Amino acid sequence: MSGGSEVVRRHLLFALAALVVVVLVLETTGPFLNAQFTAMAYFAIAAGGLTVLTGLNGQLSLGHGALMAVGAYTTALLLRSPDTSLPLPVILLLAVVVTLVVGAVVGVAAARLHGPYLAGATLALAVAVPGIPLFFSESLGGEQGLTVRMPEIPGWLADAAYFVTGQDLTQIRYLAYLSWIAVLLVFVLLANLSRSRVGRNWQAVRDDDVAAELAGIDLGRARVQAFVVSAGCAGLAGALMALSARLAAPSGFALTLSLLLVSAVVLGGLGSLAGALVGAAMLTFLPPLVSEAGTDLGLADVQAAQLAPLIYGLVTVLIVLLAPAGVAGGLRKLIHRRRSS
Known part of the structure; x- marks a missing residue:
């Protein structure tokens, strides 16, 4: 028990230190970078959930964009009425709960599937879900989607932020703070889960499901639990993404998004929350940097935009070849070798 308490205490202290870094970064950057850090935050949450599902439990999902x-x-519908009095954190929590329910249904249906069969089932989910708003166009906005209204910043929070930082709290920075606080909470929860008995059961099922079943682990329950936790992360990420884009539309949650999340997990390091953070950073900052570099080299805007996916793909191939454990895994091995030498 004392060992578990020590792990939780260490995770909380690390989260507090990370919160200080977040405050310093967000207060010293402008609106554009604040928006980019918000994007990195919701990608990190989604990648963290996928890391639990794939890295710890061994289930490959190609449908997390649909869960987002x-x-x-859900967020767009809850904020549709201007008279909505629910606080934004409560709305985010409700979005997570709805996605948890959907994830439980999908997880139960997919609990008996393995490997390419599970990937195929979640791939079908990623293809089918964006078509639902087109079918229910009257309530879900059709191809144009639903406009997401950003709630007003609570007065007490704006006053407190001005008292602490000496700057007015803009909506972009407010959403960035909210997103990164969500990242820290989610990562602390996932880190504690991975070190708990539940996390050890997930790893046992991943390593050898026959041995895990002989040890008394319910394989179906372990797989459903991992899928539900991962789905809740995807739902929270989708809610923050809709708030950041001010829009929930089918084009934003196409199959490409699910594939990008998988690539972010592979790039950062499968099974590592630090790797999920690295992958989210690369997914957020690498394409704009490549596009800007292409423009500086004299390429047209369209050509520079088309260059970004090519470079991203080449970087993915290089990392897979040179560091199969991802960026985080490669750095961890390098540090271990230096300590050993």
């Missing part, structure tokens, strides 16, 4: 769509549309 559930969270995004």
